[in-house]
Amino acid sequence: MRCREAWLPDTFGYASQLPQILRLAGIEYFFTQKLSWNNISVFPYSTFNWIGLDGSQVLSHMTPVDSYNSQADVDELVKGTTKHKNLEVTDQALLLFGNGDGGGGSTSLMLEKIDRLQSAAALNSEIPPVTVAKASDFFDQVRETTEGGATLPSWRGELYFELHRGKGNRKMETTLRDAEYFATLASLHDSKFRYPWGELGDIWRDALLNQFHDVLPGTSIKMVVDDALEIYGQRLPQAEKLLESALSSLLPVSKAMNGFTPDSADTVILVDPLRLARQQVIEIGTHVADAVDALYQTLPGDRILALAQTNDAGIGSLVRPQAVSSPSATTSGDKHVLTNTHFQLTIEGGRLTSLIDLGLQRELILEGPRAKTGGLMLYEDLPLAYDAWDAEIYHLDCATTINFDSVEVTANGPLRASLTGRAQFGDSEVFVTQRSWLRVDVHADWHETHKFLKFALPVDIHAPNATFGTQYGLIERPTHRNTKPDQAKFEVCAHMITDLSEAGYGIALSSAHKYGYSVEGNTMQLSMLRSATAPDPEQDRGEHDFSFAVMPHMGRMLESGVYGDALRFTNDVYARMAPAEHLGNLGKTSISVTGPQAKGILVDNVKRGEDDQKLGTRSVILRMFEGQGGRATGxxxxxxxxxVSLSWVNILEEDMTDEPEVLWELNEGVIEVDLKLRGFELKTLRIVVE
Incomplete structure (x- = not known):
């Protein structure tokens, strides 16, 4: 059985890439009713074409009855016609009858009422005709009567829900992605290694269970939260074990660095599953520093830092550069200054008062809406109805500026300099550490009630729109609040990055584990912690550790390379100890995208084919996307x-009949595939190998 419609009546908004993902899964139709709950603006359509970021579209319907718990009453039927917003095109609508939310579904009484209403409609023109049918039949008829949807209005971009605005999940996703990648390489080059289809499938199913719309945003009862944490506690070590097994196969004489005492001939081998050329500081064990020649820095608690470098094949080592410009941290009375090669940050009076681009001698902090300086902001958080679900717009008018009670130097070169600020308020305590490349590490012991903690940064950048990361792409939002829809979107659910740029310069915020961003005027904010009391009276209470980065850059976002910097910040490398110059099977397969117009193409996932076991084949699946919104070739x-063969497949790994054949050749043992992607296009390539 194949499903042709996406049925999502209660999810808290719908990402702008969902139409493309649905079409790539063979789904033609989409249904919801959730946007009828909007509390500021009214969604304008009942039946419409929903067009995604890349131009893909699905025929969509949002029932004018505004419910998925209808009781099959006559007034609900009448509402389905009188509240229908597209009667000029179609007079059909869906009535979802039954007791939802685990209430048992339809009842015999409801079915009897529908039967009677069918009879009454034949005699009374004021009662709309009603029939029981499949949702796909409804959509088929709408498509037939609207010239394939051509006469319907269109909605472009995300379906933003204005009411329910919302580490384990992201950690689980990246660990599984990395395990799939390294296990794929291991299975191709080690005849003794078995690709763990079954184990990966079991872990993915539990990870997806925890992505249910009331689990992931934290809007469940405490019992559900406890269950989710138990699943993460069980499944994450299993995924890490699969990852370790794959790395041990690829580097058979290597060991994970933790707790392993290397021989004098050993070196550190770094592997990056995203294959990004990078140079960054990582933390290693003291036993490694005793054996490997590199540039190190010692921190309190026997922690050792080293400088790591990888190439665009995702392989690297610890390095000792010829020349190093050491960062520094100084303090004088109430003034604390953090300086590196490019920037100088000042904390004074417990707030971030200055951030200077040293190359341009440009001050980057400027008083803005709701924030005069940078730092923590604490808001009163009292929603009207749905406590854990909602963040109301009026909470923005109920802010308290939180100053650091103390600031101290916690690192001072040669690789890292850090200032750590301590802020205590209510029953909570927050430590914020600013590092020399503008990384911010937060440790919070959080015990507030009906409070909302954010980080604010007013910057000297002025632009009408800000850019935010989303699934497989980017979206823009206005920085003003001119209209009701603008006002309603005061909080943006974003992935990895938000950026505010003007001609020639910009600033980005990046985080792996926080998803609530906003930009109003020139003030950028990152949502950090909330403390609702229902349905879980202990929501978020306890200790939290997370990080984010402030990334000033030359040029606008797309031309600056800051998107790649955000990928590096949010995705770690793996470090192994092995004899020098020994790469085992790791270096046998490399994956790269080249070409002057290929900058926006990212190979995001590499895995084995889902049907390899059943068909007895050996195939590799590569999923890639264009992430900057422009045509890309490479x-x-x-x-x-x-x-043996290459073919384009959909996300179910089925051949795509509407795609041209893959243009490829084998050049001196290297597969070379011609790529042409439209803006934000998602493509999946299957390679069957010997």
Missing amino acids: TLRISGLRP
């Missing part, structure tokens, strides 16, 4: 594989 280069 060459996908893959070494170390002996291909």
Whole structure:
């Protein structure tokens, strides 16, 4: 059985890439009713074409009855016609009858009422005709009577829900992605290694269970929260074990660095599953520093920092550069200054008062809406109806500026300099550490009630729109609040990054584990912690550790390379100890995308084919996307594989009949694939190998 419609009546908004993802899964139709709950503006359509970021579209319907718990009463039927917003095109609507939310579904009384209403409608023109049918039949008829949807209005971009605005989940996703990648390489080059289809499938199913719309945003009762944490506690170590097994196969004489005492001939091998060239500071064990020649820095608690470097194949090592410009942290009375090669940050009076681009001698902090300086802001958080679900717009008018009670130098070169500020308020205590490349580490012992903690940064950047990361793409939002829809979107659910740029310069905020961003005027904010009391009276109470980064950059976002910097910040490398110059099977396969117009193409996932076991085949699945919103061309280069065939497939890994054949050749043992992607397009390539 194949489903042709996406049925999501109660999810808290719908991402702008969902139409493309649905079409790539063979789904033509989409249903919801959730936007009828909007509390500021009214969604204008009942039946419409929903067009995603890349131009894909699905025929969509939002029942004018505004419910998925209808009791099959006559007034609900009448509402389905009188509240229908597209009667000029179609007079059909869906009535979802039954007791939802686990209430048992339809009852015999409801079915009897529908039967009677059918009879009454034949005699009374004021009662709309009603029939029981499949949702797909409804959509088929709408498509037939609207010239395939051509006469319907269109809505472009996300379906933003204005009411329910919302580490384990992200950690689980990245660990599974990395385990799939390294296990794929291991299964191709080690005949003794078995790709763990079954184990990965079991873990993915539990990870997706925890992505249910009342679990992921924290809007469940405490019992559900406890269950979710138990699942993460069980499944994450299993995923990490699969990852370790794959890395041990690829580097058979290597060991994970934790607790392993290296030989004098050993070196550190770094592997990056996203294959990003990078140079960054990482933390290692003291036993490694005793054996490997590199540039180190010692921190309190026997922690050792080293400088790591990887190439665009995702392989690297610890390095000792020829020249190093050391960052520094100084304090003088109430003034605390953090300086590196590019920037100087000042904390004074418990607030971030200055951030200077040293190359341009440009001050980047400027008083803005709701924030005069940078730092923590604490808001009163008292929603009208749905406590854990909602953040109301009026909470923005109920802010308290939180100053650091104390600031101290906690690191001072040669690799890292840090200032740590301590803020105590109510029953909570927050430590915020600013590092020399503008990384911010937060440790919070949180015990507030009906409070909302955010980080604010007013910047000297002025633009009418800000850019936010989303699934497989970027969206823009106005920085003003001119209209009701603008006002309603005061909080943006974003992935990884938000950026505010003007011609020639910009600033980005990036975080792996926080998803609530906002930009009003020139003030950028990151939502950090809330403390509702229902349905879980202990929501978020306890200790939290998370990080984010402030990333000033030359040029606008797309031309600056800051998107790649955000990927590096939010995705770690893995470090192994192995004999020098020994890469085992790791270096046998490399994956890269080259070409002057290929900057926006990212190979996001590499895995084995889902049907390999059943069909007895060996296939590799590569999922890629264009992430900057423009046409992209380039060459996908893959070494170390002996291909039998290449084909474009959908996200279910089925051949796509409407896609042209893959243009590829084998050049000196390297597979070279011609790539052409439209803006924000998602494509999946299957390579069958010997």
